[in-house]
Amino acid sequence: MTDVYSSSAKRRRRIPRPFRGLRHPYRLVVVDDAHRTELASFRLTKQSVWATGTLVILLAIGLTTLTIVFSPLKYYIPGYGNGKVRGQVLQLQQATDSLEDQLRIQAGQLQRLQTVISGQRPVAKDTTLLSEAEIQKAQIQGPQLIPTAEAVAAAARQPKTVSKRRSK
Numbered sequence: 001m002t003d004v005y006s007s008s009a010k011r012r013r014r015i016p017r018p019f020r021g022l023r024h025p026y027r028l029v030v031v032d033d034a035h036r037t038e039l040a041s042f043r044l045t046k047q048s049v050w051a052t053g054t055l056v057i058l059l060a061i062g063l064t065t066l067t068i069v070f071s072p073l074k075y076y077i078p079g080y081g082n083g084k085v086r087g088q089v090l091q092l093q094q095a096t097d098s099l100e101d102q103l104r105i106q107a108g109q110l111q112r113l114q115t116v117i118s119g120q121r122p123v124a125k126d127t128t129l130l131s132e133a134e135i136q137k138a139q140i141q142g143p144q145l146i147p148t149a150e151a152v153a154a155a156a157r158q159p160k161t162v163s164k165r166r167s168k
Contacts, residue, residue, distance in 0.1 A: 022047040 028042040068074050075081065081089075
């Protein structure tokens, strides 16, 4: 009678290829080529190299994290900041908005000034240079319309009528 367990015990357990020989010792020797002398010699295993490499990488990540957290470098990370910085950002944003509004107003003024200079639009009279008597006279008479050339020509073509007044 064959034992089921004895046949499986005879089979070797398959270890994946990268993990084979993790504990096999290797020797690392550092030699000076010029003098052919041995500078250093180390007994290593694949397992110790993996552990040392992992430890060095974790220490580098930890040291970088600590440097960023406990130094002013953290303020260069996008999205990080304290309340004071947030207030400064909001203040700068409001200042930028008001400057954009001012720039838009100035651009409109410049555009209107260019249309006046080029003669595309008539200029309204400046009332600040009028005397007080002239202003009162204009208010009493009401707005005066300046006739166009066509209106003057049309008025010249029409015959003048004389109004007759009745006397009592």
